[in-house]
Amino acid sequence: MRRYTLPVSLDRFETKLLKDLLVAITARRIAHLDMDAFFASVELLRYPQLKGKPVVVGGRRVPAPQLNAEGEYICGRLGDYVGRGVVTTSTYEARALGVFSGMGLMQSARLAPDALLLPADFEAYKHHSRLFKQAVATVVNVIEDRGIDEIYLDLTDIDEDTEPLAQRIKAAVRDATGLSCSIGISPNKLLSKICSDLDKPDGLTILQIGDLPDRIWPLPVSKVNGIGPKATRKLEQLGIATIGELAQASEQVLQQHFGTHYGQWLHQAAHGIDDRPLVIERQPKSLSRETTFERNLHVRHDRAELTRITDSLCQRVSQDLATKSFWCRTVGLKVKFADFTVVTRDVSLPQPVQSAQALRQALSECLKRVQWHDRIRLLGVRASALSDQPGVIQQNPQLGFWEAESDRKLETK
DNA sequence: TCTGGGGTCCTAGGACCC
DNA sequence: TCTGGGGTCCTAGGACCC
Numbered sequence: 001m002r003r004y005t006l007p008v009s010l011d012r013f014e015t016k017l018l019k020d021l022l023v024a025i026t027a028r029r030i031a032h033l034d035m036d037a038f039f040a041s042v043e044l045l046r047y048p049q050l051k052g053k054p055v056v057v058g059g060r061r062v063p064a065p066q067l068n069a070e071g072e073y074i075c076g077r078l079g080d081y082v083g084r085g086v087v088t089t090s091t092y093e094a095r096a097l098g099v100f101s102g103m104g105l106m107q108s109a110r111l112a113p114d115a116l117l118l119p120a121d122f123e124a125y126k127h128h129s130r131l132f133k134q135a136v137a138t139v140v141n142v143i144e145d146r147g148i149d150e151i152y153l154d155l156t157d158i159d160e161d162t163e164p165l166a167q168r169i170k171a172a173v174r175d176a177t178g179l180s181c182s183i184g185i186s187p188n189k190l191l192s193k194i195c196s197d198l199d200k201p202d203g204l205t206i207l208q209i210g211d212l213p214d215r216i217w218p219l220p221v222s223k224v225n226g227i228g229p230k231a232t233r234k235l236e237q238l239g240i241a242t243i244g245e246l247a248q249a250s251e252q253v254l255q256q257h258f259g260t261h262y263g264q265w266l267h268q269a270a271h272g273i274d275d276r277p278l279v280i281e282r283q284p285k286s287l288s289r290e291t292t293f294e295r296n297l298h299v300r301h302d303r304a305e306l307t308r309i310t311d312s313l314c315q316r317v318s319q320d321l322a323t324k325s326f327w328c329r330t331v332g333l334k335v336k337f338a339d340f341t342v343v344t345r346d347v348s349l350p351q352p353v354q355s356a357q358a359l360r361q362a363l364s365e366c367l368k369r370v371q372w373h374d375r376i377r378l379l380g381v382r383a384s385a386l387s388d389q390p391g392v393i394q395q396n397p398q399l400g401f402w403e404a405e406s407d408r409k410l411e412t413k
Numbered sequence: 414t415c416t417g418g419g420g421t422c423c424t425a426g427g428a429c430c431c
Numbered sequence: 432t433c434t435g436g437g438g439t440c441c442t443a444g445g446a447c448c449c
Contacts, residue, residue, distance in 0.1 A: 058417085086417050101449085104415045147420090147449050228447045261423075262446095290418060330441085340416075346442055380418085 029162065030278070031140075031153040031185045032192035033169065035132060036201035038149035039089040041179050042128050043118050047073055054094035054115035059085030059105050062119035079113025081105045084292055088120045092201065125149075128177050135176035139169050144278040150196075152189055154278050166204050190274035191216065193225045212272045217244030224269050231258070231266075246270035283386075287326070288334075289316045290380025296338045299372040303402040306376070310363060310402070311356070313381040318356035326386045327352030331362035334380030335370055345369045346384075351391025359383070364401040 035041070039057045044050055047065060049072070056078050062085070065073040078099075085105045097112040105117075129148045137143060142154035158165060166183050173181050182203035184195025194216060195205040207215055221243055222232045238257065240246050246254075247270035255263030268274070291313065297306055321328060331353075332346045345366035353359065363381060 060417085082414080084414075084417080086415095088417080102416080104417095107415050149449075226447070230446060259424085285421070286419095288419065292417060295414090332442095342444080344443060348441065378417090 027156070028187050029155040029158075029185060030188055030192050031155055031166065031169070031183055032189065032196040033136065033151050033153060033173075033181050033183050034196045034200075035149040035173075035179060035181045037089060037091055038128075038179070039120060039125050040091045040094075042125055043121075044091070045128075045178055046124075047075075047118075049073065050075070050116060052093065053091070054097055054099070054112055055091045055118060056087055056094050056099055056105070056108065056112070056115050057090070057118050057120050058088035059083060059117060059119065062117055064119055064121075076117040077113070078105065078109045078115040078117045081109055081117055084294070090115075128179065131176045132173045132179065132181070135172040136169055139165075139172055142278055142280065144280060145282075152192070152278050155185070162206050163204070166206070170202075170204070186272075188272070188274040189276055189278070190225065190269055191272050194219065194223050197223070209272055213244070216272065217242060217247060217270075219243050221246055226265070226269065231262075234258070243270050284324070284326075285386065286382055286384035287317060287320045287324070287328070287386070288332075288380055288382035289313050289320070290334060290378055292336075292378045293376070296375035296377050298375055299402075306379070307402045309379055310367075310381070311360065313379060314356040314359040314363060317381050317383050318354060318359055321354045321383055321386075325388060326383070327354045327388070327390045328383035329353075329385035329387065329391070330383070331359055331366070332380075332382035332384060333363055333366035333370070334378070334382065335376060336378035336380075337374040338377050339374050340377070341374075343370060348385065349391075352385075352387045352389060353391060367401040 040055055043055065043057060059081055060083060062076055062081070065075045068074050083105065087099060087101055087103045087105060087108055089101050090099045090108075094112055094115050097115065099108040099112050099115060108115075125148055133143070133145070133151060136151065136153065140153045140155060140158065142157075144152040146152060153169070155162070155165060160168075162185055166185060170181060170183065173179065180202040182196045182200045182205075184192040184198065184203075184205045184207070186192045186195055186207040187209055191207055191209075191212075195207050196203070198205045198215075220232075220241060221227050221235050222229075224243060227235070234257065235241070235246065238249070238253075240249055246266060249267070249270075251264060251267040254266050257263065258266060291309060293309075299306070329352045330346055330348045332344055334342065334344050336342045347362050347365045349358075349362060353362070359381065
């Protein structure tokens with residue numbers, strides 16, 4: 001049978017109620033399951049001959065591998081890529097060469113020119129995502145979906161020891177997909193998320209709250225989900241590099257530097273405290289589409305192309321809304337300039353809308369409020385304040401913003 | 414020719430209402 | 432003449448995550 005270990009800091013809490021609550025929280029058994037190098041592994045299922053080689057998935061307009069006369073697949077080479085794409089994911093062999101998700105492909109090509117380059121195939125990944133989640137659901141019924149390749153599981157009410165249960169889940173995933181995953185199990189989501197990463201690939205890490213000082217505190221603060229690059233750098237400047245050092249820092253000092261809410265959260269996170277429940281069902285809050293251009297566009301000289309792109313973005317968002325049977329009352333514009341500054345403009349409408357025409361019209365209001373100080377790198381359209389009810393459609397003439405814009409005097413680099 | 418695309422949540426100020 | 436708060440909505444920006 002399972003045994004529960006109470007946190008050392010329990011003495012801080014004086015009332016019995018809080019103690020009971022804490023016992024209830026620490027008694028949970030939460031798992032985080034993360035698929036190993038998911039997109040790359042799905043590609044290797046299709047192209048098993050690439051196993052063991054450095055493979056990178058990403059880019060736009062990357063050709064799919066072609067069969068040659070000998071029946072071999074010929075892949076693109078990373079060193080031959082030209083464009084603005086980034087690495088979506090890479091195999092462990094490519095990671096060993098320094099190529100990680102989010103890097104520019106041109107940059108990664110300098111590190112690993114002979115790595116193989118495959119286009120991302122999101123339909124295939126979504127298919128395998130459904131397969132692995134269905135497989136897990138045959139073993140566990142409390143599941144929080146955290147995106148295409150990871151989930152949280154609540155194992156508290158399953159009457160089976162932790163390790164065999166975890167092995168059964170891993171076997172179910174492997175049988176259903178041929179893919180491996182890593183699992184972390186602890187009393188809460190925060191610690192389980194850290195744990196699933198400790199023994200990758202094909203890992204299993206089980207952590208009691210008492211293991212915190214030995215297993216978690218030596219790790220860098222960036223391993224905590226919610227401490228990103230900015231907070232890591234700021235903590236470093238305060239002389240805090242590890243989670244243990246963060247745990248030693250005074251909560252008051254953290255709140256001074258990071259604000260009341262985030263400072264308190266940092267302090268709790270470092271002590272392994274996290275009582276968030278699993279979120280089983282979630283309604284989307286917004287839908288958006290954005291696109292980075294092959295070259296930076298000029299607000300006047302490239303107005304025909306800008307018109308075409310905004311129309312197409314509105315059509316795609318409108319289609320997404322229709323597919324999910326949503327209407328939106330707020331429409332947002334995102335502009336990224338050549339200097340990488342980003343501005344957003346929102347407009348809220350009296351009635352929820354769905355049509356591309358209505359989105360375009362709202363968007364033209366947003367476009368008027370932007371200062372065009374540089375060439376444009378990216379445009380995005382967002383629909384928020386979603387509802388499942390349509391509003392009264394109002395007919396208004398299309399404003400043709402980019403046409404009007406061409407008549408304005410602009411200071412553009 | 415470094416740096417994608419899809420999201421969530423938080424903060425903060427101003428408008429507006431009671 | 433100057434003096435309140437609280438609540439909600441809207442907008443803009445930023446950090447962070449997958």
